[in-house]
Amino acid sequence: MPLWLQWTLIVAGLTIIALLLVFIFRQSKALSEGKKRQAKADEFIRQRRKDMAESVRVIALAIEADQVEYSEACLRLKGLLDHLAPELLEQSPYQVFLEVHDRLQHMPTHQARQATETRFLEKLDKERFEIEKQYADEIRRAATAIRLHSFDD
Structure with a gap:
C-alpha cells in the first residue's frame, strides 16, 4: 500500500473519530438539557x-x-x-x-x-x-x- 494512501486513510479515520466525538458531545448535552427540563417540569x-x-x-x-x-x-x-x-x-x-x-x-x-x-x-x-x-x-x-x-x- 502506498504511503500517501496510508496517510489519507489515517486522516480520514481521525476526521471520522473527531466528527463522532462532536456528535456524542452534542447528544450528551441535549440529553442533559432534556433531563433538566423534565426535572423542572416535575418540580412545577x-x-x-x-x-x-x-x-x-x-x-x-x-x-x-x-x-x-x-x-x-x-x-x-x-x-x-x-x-x-x-x-x-x-x-x-x-x-x-x-x-x-x-x-x-x-x-x-x-x-x-x-x-x-x-x-x-x-x-x-x-x-x-x-x-x-x-x-x-x-x-x-x-x-x-x-x-x-x-x-x-
Whole structure:
C-alpha cells in the first residue's frame, strides 16, 4: 500500500473519530438539557399539587369555621379534587362535594350571575340555601375528613 494512501486513510479515520466525538458531545448535552427540563417540569407539577392540596385544606378550614358558604366551598373543592384526586369524589364522605356541585351547576356564577334578573336570582338563592341546609352535616364531616387527608403520592 502506498504511503500517501496510508496517510489519507489515517486522516480520514481521525476526521471520522473527531466528527463522532462532536456528535456524542452534542447528544450528551441535549440529553442533559432534556433531563433538566423534565426535572423542572416535575418540580412545577409537584409544587402545583402541593398548592392545590393547601387550597383544599384552607377551604376545609373555612367550612369548619363557617367562614364560607357551603355551596361555594363545594364548587371549589370539586374543581380542585378533579385535578388533585378525582377518585375521592366517588368515595364517602367526599362524594358530597360532587353531589352538591351537580345540584348547583345549572346556576349562573360570576358575570352570568350579574346579568341575571334579580327575582330569578332570589329563586336560585333560595334553592341553593335549601341544598346547603340539606347537606350541611355531610359537608362539615367531609370538610374535616378532606382537611386531614394526605395527598402525598
